[in-house]
Amino acid sequence: MKYISTRGRAPSLSFADTVLTGLASDGGLYVPESLPKFSVEEIRGMAGLDYRELAFRIIQPFVGEDLSDEELREIIQRSYKNFRHSAVAPLVQTDTNEWILELFHGPTLAFKDFALQFLGQLFDHLLKKRGERVVVMGATSGDTGSAAIEGCRHCDNIDIFILHPHNRVSEVQRRQMTTVLSDNVFNIALEGNFDDCQNMVKASFADQSFLPDGRRLVAVNSINWARIMAQIVYYFYAAVNLGAPEKTVNFSVPTGNFGDIFAGYLARQMGLPIDQLVIATNANDILHRCISDNDHSPKPLVHSLSPSMDIMVSSNFERLLFDLYDRDGEAVAALLADRSAPMHLKEGALKKAREVFSSHRQDDLRTVEVIREMFESSEYLLDPHTAIGVEAARRQRKSSQQPMVCLSTAHPAKFPEAVARALPTQKIPLPTHMQGLFEREERMRVLPNDLAKVHEFIATALA
Numbered sequence: 001m002k003y004i005s006t007r008g009r010a011p012s013l014s015f016a017d018t019v020l021t022g023l024a025s026d027g028g029l030y031v032p033e034s035l036p037k038f039s040v041e042e043i044r045g046m047a048g049l050d051y052r053e054l055a056f057r058i059i060q061p062f063v064g065e066d067l068s069d070e071e072l073r074e075i076i077q078r079s080y081k082n083f084r085h086s087a088v089a090p091l092v093q094t095d096t097n098e099w100i101l102e103l104f105h106g107p108t109l110a111f112k113d114f115a116l117q118f119l120g121q122l123f124d125h126l127l128k129k130r131g132e133r134v135v136v137m138g139a140t141s142g143d144t145g146s147a148a149i150e151g152c153r154h155c156d157n158i159d160i161f162i163l164h165p166h167n168r169v170s171e172v173q174r175r176q177m178t179t180v181l182s183d184n185v186f187n188i189a190l191e192g193n194f195d196d197c198q199n200m201v202k203a204s205f206a207d208q209s210f211l212p213d214g215r216r217l218v219a220v221n222s223i224n225w226a227r228i229m230a231q232i233v234y235y236f237y238a239a240v241n242l243g244a245p246e247k248t249v250n251f252s253v254p255t256g257n258f259g260d261i262f263a264g265y266l267a268r269q270m271g272l273p274i275d276q277l278v279i280a281t282n283a284n285d286i287l288h289r290c291i292s293d294n295d296h297s298p299k300p301l302v303h304s305l306s307p308s309m310d311i312m313v314s315s316n317f318e319r320l321l322f323d324l325y326d327r328d329g330e331a332v333a334a335l336l337a338d339r340s341a342p343m344h345l346k347e348g349a350l351k352k353a354r355e356v357f358s359s360h361r362q363d364d365l366r367t368v369e370v371i372r373e374m375f376e377s378s379e380y381l382l383d384p385h386t387a388i389g390v391e392a393a394r395r396q397r398k399s400s401q402q403p404m405v406c407l408s409t410a411h412p413a414k415f416p417e418a419v420a421r422a423l424p425t426q427k428i429p430l431p432t433h434m435q436g437l438f439e440r441e442e443r444m445r446v447l448p449n450d451l452a453k454v455h456e457f458i459a460t461a462l463a
């Protein structure tokens with residue numbers, strides 16, 4: 001399997017080289033040259049499979065010859081062994097044909113663990129084989145950071161630097177990152193927002209001269225193809241457990257960097273019967289405006305009760321654009337030449353997007369109400385991101401006959417501030433492995449929003 005850039009000018013790469021690269025050299029993102037497709041019969045054969053076996057079937061065709069089947073199975077086994085639920089991704093019914101897919105049973109309580117536990121194991125395997133030590137650099141609005149640190153901290157061949165927006169993540173999220181005191185883990189609290197962190201990471205990939213000789217950057221954000229690939233699995237898992245391929249299943253996805261919902265789009269392209277994918281956004285609504293009004297113009301980022309989705313420049317939208325523009329890299333490059341400028345999709349592209357995507361924007365006030373209403377009606381406690389997805393599903397669903405799956409992207413214990421606004425007396429204890437989080441020592445460096453200062457910090461830490 002070969003991987004090509006969404007901007008059409010970078011060399012194509014093997015799976016392993018794609019995983020150990022960040023952005024393509026032309027600034028684009030890597031995607032598979034062609035997607036594996038599963039027949040109705042093959043999808044029928046997925047019913048009842050254990051999550052890990054299903055993961056093997058979905059991921060194997062993307063890997064090509066870079067891993068033997070045995071190596072891949074082992075990586076998958078290790079990736080999901082620390083999940084606290086035997087189903088790995090359990091489904092909970094909350095209404096007629098409405099389901100929550102709980103993606104927060106991994107070590108850091110967010111859906112990011114699905115891909116980042118896998119990526120950590122994959123890095124470890126590939127780097128040991130090559131005898132190479134790399135520098136991982138990532139940006140986080142709160143969840144990717146801790147999941148990446150958890151996935152990479154035991155890797156001998158990695159130093160990891162995570163940038164988060166200073167004072168813009170929840171206290172639990174910050175502590176999950178900053179209380180990991182391993183020698184190869186470095187947390188930077190940037191005086192800026194998530195987009196500043198992400199821009200800095202992308203700029204660093206473009207010019208890596210600040211690194212010591214022989215070291216290179218590797219990405220843990222969803223610009224890394226393997227992140228998206230691992231997330232395709234749970235769409236298949238949920239759908240076959242709800243009757244696919246005989247039944248069509250729909251999904252509502254709280255969206256920021258467009259990685260998670262893009263994995264759902266790919267599952268559909270690979271043969272899964274999905275009719276509707278609902279993009280659920282908070283007040284940072286560029287994706288909602290794009291789908292509903294063809295208005296993809298950046299606005300200043302606002303701080304919301306769902307901080308992990310406080311994102312305006314949505315990286316993976318580029319991968320969708322590549323498809324919507326018939327895989328024409330030059331057209332994508334022209335469209336994204338200036339990401340601070342308003343963008344309007346050509347009519348055919350917008351029409352194609354609307355065939356599958358619908359969208360909803362939700363403000364904090366309603367998010368708090370949804371958390372309260374759901375708890376009062378079903379005694380089910382939603383985190384603020386999932387609450388946006390649930391409301392989006394209810395407002396946008398086209399068919400009440402087809403199952404609608406709302407992806408629950410984080411555990412409510414990560415966002416006690418938001419939950420307290422909805423349910424002031426409700427206690428949400430942290431799972432046992434996180435007890436004592438508030439008493440642990442923290443280590444992080446606060447840095448100005450200045451690329452040179454960040455590079456200086458990284459170079460000194462590596463020296």
Ligand SMILES: Cc1ncc(COP(=O)(O)O)c(C=O)c1O
Pocket residue numbers: 110142143144222254255256257258259260261308309385409410
């Ligand atoms: C809890 C939570 N929900 C939803 C999202 C949005 O996911 P994506 O960026 O893949 O669209 C994120 C982070 O990105 C998140 O951390």
Ligand SMILES: N[C@@H](CCOP(=O)(O)O)C(=O)O
Pocket residue numbers: 139140141142143144145220221222223256257259308309315
């Ligand atoms: N919400 C994310 C933002 C980074 O997104 P990614 O999927 O590209 O890593 C976070 O929690 O950090």
